[in-house]
Each structure stands twice: as C-alpha cells, then as structure tokens.
Amino acid sequence: MPAALAHDDPVALGPYRLVARLGSGGMGTVYVARGAGGRTVALKTMHASVAADPAGRTRFRLEIDAARVIGGRFGAKVVDADPYAETPWLATEYVLGPPLDEAVEAAGPLPERAVRALGAALCSALGQLHRSDVVHRDLKPSNILVTAYGPKVIDFGIARAIGDDHLTRTGSAVGTPAFMSPEQATGQEHTAAGDVFALAGVLVYAARGSGAFGSGQAADLLYRVRYGEADLAGVPDALVPVLARCLSKDPVLRPTTEQLAAQLHDGGGEFADHLPDALLGDIGRRAVDVWGIVPQRAPAPAPPPDPGARPASAAGPSRRRFLSLGGGVLALGAAAGTAVWWKNRDPARGEPTGGSAVGTRNLEQLWMDSGWRETSDSAPVAAYPLGDKVVVARGIPGAAALDAASGKRVWESDPTLHSWQLTVADGTLYGLRVTDPTTSKAAANGTDCVVQRIDPKTGRARNTAARLTATNDQIVGNQLLCVADGVAYVAAGHGLTSSTDLDARTTWTLRAVDCADGRQRWSRPLPKRIVDSELLQFLSAKVVGDCLVTIEEPESGELYLAARELRDGSTRWRVSYSPGLIAPMRSSLATDATHVYIGGRRLRAVCLRDGKEDWNTPSGTRYGPPTLVSGVLYAVGENIGLAAYDAATGRKLWTEKGGTADEQARSWQPVIGKSRGYYRNRALLRAVDLSTHTVAATYQTDADRFYAVPQARRIIAAGENTLSLYPLK
Numbered sequence: 001m002p003a004a005l006a007h008d009d010p011v012a013l014g015p016y017r018l019v020a021r022l023g024s025g026g027m028g029t030v031y032v033a034r035g036a037g038g039r040t041v042a043l044k045t046m047h048a049s050v051a052a053d054p055a056g057r058t059r060f061r062l063e064i065d066a067a068r069v070i071g072g073r074f075g076a077k078v079v080d081a082d083p084y085a086e087t088p089w090l091a092t093e094y095v096l097g098p099p100l101d102e103a104v105e106a107a108g109p110l111p112e113r114a115v116r117a118l119g120a121a122l123c124s125a126l127g128q129l130h131r132s133d134v135v136h137r138d139l140k141p142s143n144i145l146v147t148a149y150g151p152k153v154i155d156f157g158i159a160r161a162i163g164d165d166h167l168t169r170t171g172s173a174v175g176t177p178a179f180m181s182p183e184q185a186t187g188q189e190h191t192a193a194g195d196v197f198a199l200a201g202v203l204v205y206a207a208r209g210s211g212a213f214g215s216g217q218a219a220d221l222l223y224r225v226r227y228g229e230a231d232l233a234g235v236p237d238a239l240v241p242v243l244a245r246c247l248s249k250d251p252v253l254r255p256t257t258e259q260l261a262a263q264l265h266d267g268g269g270e271f272a273d274h275l276p277d278a279l280l281g282d283i284g285r286r287a288v289d290v291w292g293i294v295p296q297r298a299p300a301p302a303p304p305p306d307p308g309a310r311p312a313s314a315a316g317p318s319r320r321r322f323l324s325l326g327g328g329v330l331a332l333g334a335a336a337g338t339a340v341w342w343k344n345r346d347p348a349r350g351e352p353t354g355g356s357a358v359g360t361r362n363l364e365q366l367w368m369d370s371g372w373r374e375t376s377d378s379a380p381v382a383a384y385p386l387g388d389k390v391v392v393a394r395g396i397p398g399a400a401a402l403d404a405a406s407g408k409r410v411w412e413s414d415p416t417l418h419s420w421q422l423t424v425a426d427g428t429l430y431g432l433r434v435t436d437p438t439t440s441k442a443a444a445n446g447t448d449c450v451v452q453r454i455d456p457k458t459g460r461a462r463n464t465a466a467r468l469t470a471t472n473d474q475i476v477g478n479q480l481l482c483v484a485d486g487v488a489y490v491a492a493g494h495g496l497t498s499s500t501d502l503d504a505r506t507t508w509t510l511r512a513v514d515c516a517d518g519r520q521r522w523s524r525p526l527p528k529r530i531v532d533s534e535l536l537q538f539l540s541a542k543v544v545g546d547c548l549v550t551i552e553e554p555e556s557g558e559l560y561l562a563a564r565e566l567r568d569g570s571t572r573w574r575v576s577y578s579p580g581l582i583a584p585m586r587s588s589l590a591t592d593a594t595h596v597y598i599g600g601r602r603l604r605a606v607c608l609r610d611g612k613e614d615w616n617t618p619s620g621t622r623y624g625p626p627t628l629v630s631g632v633l634y635a636v637g638e639n640i641g642l643a644a645y646d647a648a649t650g651r652k653l654w655t656e657k658g659g660t661a662d663e664q665a666r667s668w669q670p671v672i673g674k675s676r677g678y679y680r681n682r683a684l685l686r687a688v689d690l691s692t693h694t695v696a697a698t699y700q701t702d703a704d705r706f707y708a709v710p711q712a713r714r715i716i717a718a719g720e721n722t723l724s725l726y727p728l729k
Helices: 054-074 100-107 112-131 192-208 218-227 237-246 257-264 277-292
Strands: 016-024 029-034 040-045 078-082 089-093 144-147 150-153 367-369 382-386 389-393 399-403 409-412 422-425 428-432 449-454 461-468 479-484 487-494 507-514 520-526 538-544 547-555 558-565 571-577 595-598 604-607 613-616 627-629 632-637 641-646 652-655 676-681 684-689 695-700 705-709 714-718 723-727
Touching: 016 040, 054 078, 054 089, 054 112, 054 150, 100 144, 100 192, 100 277, 112 150, 112 192, 112 237, 112 257, 144 277, 192 237, 192 257, 237 257, 382 422, 382 705, 389 422, 389 714, 422 479, 428 479, 449 487, 461 487, 461 507, 479 538, 479 547, 487 538, 558 595, 641 676, 641 684, 676 705
Parallel strands: none
Antiparallel strands: 016 029, 029 040, 040 089, 078 089, 144 150, 367 723, 382 389, 389 399, 399 409, 422 428, 428 449, 449 461, 479 487, 487 507, 507 520, 538 547, 547 558, 558 571, 595 604, 604 613, 627 632, 632 641, 641 652, 676 684, 684 695, 705 714, 714 723
16 A cells, blocks of 8 residues: 655645655655545656756656656656756546556466467557657556556656667666567667567566566576566466567567457457456555545654663564655546636736746646546547637547637537537538437448538537438547638548447548539549548648648658649649657648648748648757747747747747756647747746747646637637646737
8 A cells, every 4th residue: 555655755846735755765755645626636846866866867867758658548648847946746636546567466377368468558658659750668567557448658767769879888687687689788879679678578577476587586587588588387388479579589579569469369358358357346446545645644763762772673564665766657637527617817916826946936727627538549639619618529428519708618519529520611610420320220321421510509500511422420530631712621430330440341541522502613532541440541732822731641640742733633742751759740731822830850831732841940959830920930849949030041049048948748739829928848838928929927737739719819728637728929
C-alpha cells in the first residue's frame, strides 16, 4: 500500500497537495497527490542533490517530453510539470492498474492470449515513441502498468532521441541489465530495435514469471545478454519462434513493432477480455482503494539517545515498497461524467495561481468542461465558430454546440457523429449521416452516405444536401474533408464492415458533390486501407483557388502533401512529407493564393502550382505547423518559441524574447489574435505580445489543441478529457 509521508516531505508542490508516498529511489520520490478540484495524480520529484546538477535537470525535462510524446493512450498522461522549480516535479494521471511484475507475482504468469494482447498493445506504444524518433531504453515489467483498457508504458528517465548521444557516455551501459539489448549492454547505440529486444524479454517474463537471461549479479546478466542464448523454456510453443527472432543478437534481424504486433495478435476483443480474473480483480481493488487513502505523516525521528544510555532494540518489520520509483508514476484520469466549471480569478485582485518561468502571472481558464473524452488517438478534435456558438466534435459525446461566452452546452449530437464527419462552411453546419449498426436494421453493407445540413439551434439534421451512391455509412473511417463554394469533398468507403473494423474488401473513393442540387461532380479511387486500421486517410484538407490541398497518411507514419484539381479530382502533384510528428498535421493548413506553408524539420513554402519549394528555413530547428495572418507566417520553433516570418521570402522577422523556450509544444499551430500570439509551453498557454515579442501572460492548461473564436474573442482549447476557454486579445 502507499506509505505515509515522511516528516520532512513538503506539504504541496505546485497546485498539488501531497497525500502519500508511492516510492523513493536514487533520483527522487513519487507521491500520491490531489489537485484543488480533487483530481488524484502521481507526482514525481527530484532529490535536491540531483536537481542541483544541470545534467539531472536536463534529463528530467527530456523525461517530461517523452511522456508527452507517448500520450495518455499508451502512457500516463502528463497533467502538469515544472522542471524549473527549486524542487522539479512532474504530475501525471493516476493509472488504475498494477505494474506487470506485481501482477505476475500476485496472479502468476499470464495465459498465452493475455501475453499476445499485451505484446501487441506494447508494440503500439513503442511505435508511437519511435515515430517521434524517441527510444525508451528501459522497458521492463516494473515500467509497464496493466489496466483494463491496455498497458501503459512509464518512466522515461533515460529515454532519448534516436541518434542523440547527448548525456550518454560512449562505452557505458545505461538501463536494467536483465532487459537490455546486446548493443545497449556494450554501451553502443540503442535504436528502436533495442526496444523490441527488451519487449521480447518482458513478454518472456509475463509468460513464465522469469526473464529470458535468468537472474543474478549485473555483470553476469550483461555477459549472458551479450553472448548467451535466451532461455525460452516454459514459454508457450507458438510464441517461441516469434520471441526468438526478437531476441536476436543482430538488431537487423529483429522485426519492427508493426511486424511483431501482426504476429502476436489479430486485434479482436477488448483488452480486458484477455486478462485472467485474478488480475482484473486486483485492478478493481486498486480503483476503489485510491479514494480511501488517508493523508498521514510519519513523526520526526527521536533526538539522539544519551551516549550513556543503553540503546533499545527496535527491529520492526520493514515496509514493503509499493512501487519502485520508476514504476511509481501511476495515473487516474479524473471522472469525466459531470461538467465542472471554474471561473477565472479577477486579474485586478492580483491572485496568481502558480509560478511562471517568465515572471508573469499564471491565470486560470475562463471555464472548463470535463465531460468529454476521445475515443481514439486518430480522432482529432474539431472546433468551429458558428455565430455566437462554438461547435466542437471529439469522440464522446460526439458533437456539441457551446455558448462561447458561458461555456454552456446548447445541444449535443448523436455520439456516432465523429469529429472528422463534421464541418462548418459559410455559416452552415454540415455532417455525414451515420447509421449505428448496433441499433439499425440496415443490411450488412449499410446504406449510402449522406451529407446533411444540421440545424445550428438543435444539432438535428435539417435536410439532405447530397447522397453518395455505392457507399457505406457504417464505416467509421468515412470523412467529410471540407465544404467550399457549396461543394462537399468526402472520402467514403464501400463494402462489408463492422462498426469498428475495416474489411479487406472495402473500396475507397474521394468524391466532390454539389450541396445545392446533390449532383456528383467527380469521383476518384483511393488506396485500400489496412485491415483493422484506426488511421484516418486524410489529416487535413482545404480548398485553395482551383485545387484541393490535403495531407494524407495512407500507411502508418507515411505522409504526403498533395494538390488535386477541383474540376475533375485529378492529382496535380503529390510529394512525400516527413515532419517527424504526425499529430500536428491535423492543424488547419496555412495557405494563400499561391502557396501552402508547412512545418516539420524546416519551415517551408510549397508552390501550389507544381509542389516545389520556393523557400525553406535553415536546417537544425524543427517547427510546428504555422499560422498565416496578413502575409506574416507565425510558427513555434524548437528552442525558439514563437517566431514570425515574411511569407513571401521566408525572412525571419522576429523571435520571442526572454523567458525559456525549451519546453515549447510544437503539436499545434499557434493562435494569433489582434495583439497577442498563443501557444503551449510546458503546462502553460503563453500569450506573446506581437509588438514587444515578450510574454504578456500565461494561463494554466492541460490542453494541446487551440482554436480561435474571433467573434467572441475567445480561444477554445481541447485536452484529452477537457474543453476550456481562454481570452483572445
């Protein structure tokens, strides 16, 4: 169980009150903590001696970055952090589930079906890291938390960018010997293949309760990892050849995470369906016990005894460590069933709500609604100004219209209407009709997709704008890309399907349909999708002049920027695009009459006529997606913060002054108001004055996507489970 606080533990860190200790190690301590609204988090700190070392602080910031990259689906979502505080800290959600080593110790080795489901899910988690050029380097049972919804990978204290040898001494082995790769054990470069080796060792442990290279002293383990053969005795026969390939000494011979996932599991069923009852029972008990933790603090140690007195023998029982420091970053998402609203403190009263790295006051959001959740990492939030309302769609509860001034929900739509099936154009709300196969009497191949006009006052379908023949409205991957000049552009599938998976026989087309008369202007075939894929084929789309500009992801991690002719849908040009991160590409495209502007490893201006680059910024600085306003291109640069460029020439006009920019988030385009530009930095939304180029204010936020609502002078912000509103100046 969590232990009592030590007598000298702080009462609070940042806005979080400490409740109990989860564990302590050489680097720091992990606590159970609660926020002002009652949210329970796991809060990790650094020991003072480690925090005094600049390299230690740098590692801590890198750990925060890696935790944010893996996100809440595959890891413990970062709620808040302050790596610059006197005592640096990181707060994550509190996950309901034990570490894998404790699960195996308590309930025994997992059955083969559970091992396969666990392995496939961990492949997805590692794939998320690797696509962002990050390797974990310390994957082991204690760093994997098992929940009813899937495993979560934690503890990124030694994670780093692929190919980056900063903070790593050549020839030294860093990690856990029993789960190291041979190359890591010799102090060589640990690539994504090294994480696959460690994953195989984890699955061997899950299947039989012991590691692939035994136990013992670190030197013995390192020798076996480098030169010995993996012991797979006791592993289910069908898994032996799969794991043996992953444990090859040669990294080139190991499968990728995608290849391994396909060999382990077909993706059928919920994750909990594969877990043994004993483990599910343990997860349930932890869900209840976390709310019963009573804050306790151990008394200060007694003063030294009189030298002449005889010492008393006190051999009390040692307290079993609940979790190691590495495995102690657990998470519990705040209950999302009821909306909670927080009013901003009056700035005139001078009531700061937390510290700021740049000397400005941290202000709370104007309001926040916690009654939302996303159904998939591939389901982007969509927010659209519509008169005095904001229409937001993101997973569950489908779509809703919010009053921009108060945050009150005006209406909610059917939750089967996903965010990628809704758009606003010329003051009109459009959506794809979706047939719920669990309640509909429609045939297995569904009914035709229909583009509908939606009443902005009620959220109900008003009338049919266009029908797409030979399509299936049950396919969740159908996308309403955009509507422009009365024409809707739709990516739709046709074929047999279930409510969640794609069938191999599904065919896809990109169509243009006239919303005035329902006439189909053209239809173009699209590539087949991967079976069971959760990817949306189009991340962003926009009509510019006489072409439709899109960012497409036909395969996982493979992006293309393309332009199609509006007259017939033919491809004008299509170029490979490797921005490094996928999520930012769901931002709205920055375009003018002649160019589309994109971020990534450089900031670039791509000519709409031929797809060629007219200018790009020097290499060495990565950029998030830009925002174009009045000929000025605004983007968030790595270690730069907010910067402005002349869109015509690419000349840098200015960069953010003062403060620290090394925690900037490049996951979304900046929001630009009349006098301020906004972007996320650490757990704060920064407002940068566009005249002085300095930070004018900061706001507390757990959101990572931001949309301007100019008419209401507001910014709508979306986090994993929340919507919030901020002033736009």
